Amino acid sequence: MPNRKPNLPTPQALPEIESAWEISVRDDPEPQELVLGLLHRGSKFALGGPSKSNKSWALLDLSLSIACGEPWLSFKVTQGKVLYVNLEIRKPFLKRRLEAIAKEKGVKINSDLDIWNLRGHAASHAVLIPQIEERIHFRNYDLLVIDPLYKLLGESD
Numbered sequence: 001m002p003n004r005k006p007n008l009p010t011p012q013a014l015p016e017i018e019s020a021w022e023i024s025v026r027d028d029p030e031p032q033e034l035v036l037g038l039l040h041r042g043s044k045f046a047l048g049g050p051s052k053s054n055k056s057w058a059l060l061d062l063s064l065s066i067a068c069g070e071p072w073l074s075f076k077v078t079q080g081k082v083l084y085v086n087l088e089i090r091k092p093f094l095k096r097r098l099e100a101i102a103k104e105k106g107v108k109i110n111s112d113l114d115i116w117n118l119r120g121h122a123a124s125h126a127v128l129i130p131q132i133e134e135r136i137h138f139r140n141y142d143l144l145v146i147d148p149l150y151k152l153l154g155e156s157d
Helices: 020-025 055-068 091-105 124-135 147-152
Strands: 034-035 083-087 111-119 141-148
Touching: 034 055, 034 083, 055 083, 055 091, 055 111, 055 141, 124 141, 124 147, 141 147
Parallel strands: 083 111, 083 141
Antiparallel strands: none
């Protein structure tokens, strides 16, 4: 078995060690809440469950809710711009789901929700993440949803 080194950031990219006292006296602003009490801008959120448990439906609902500023699962949200990266669902079925969710919520699909359909183009995280970063760099998204996340594993064990 080859001896592989983990992909670690260079020492220059890592922050300095801080004392708890330094942190306690500094006034760091909290990031904006996208889903009140649940999800902040710049944070990670994973939705897990068994196969066919409606995870994609829930993530599409979350995406549309934030794009429209409408509650998600009874949580208040902050309206924002969203990119939903679709790695699995065929375009016609994704469209049908999105329309069904919008109808049920009583909202119109708007330009604050972008969808990047990559079904059939899935690659490992090492290939896809840099391309996502390059494409979204100047778009100022508040939320990035990658569905399903396991598709980024590629050949990883």
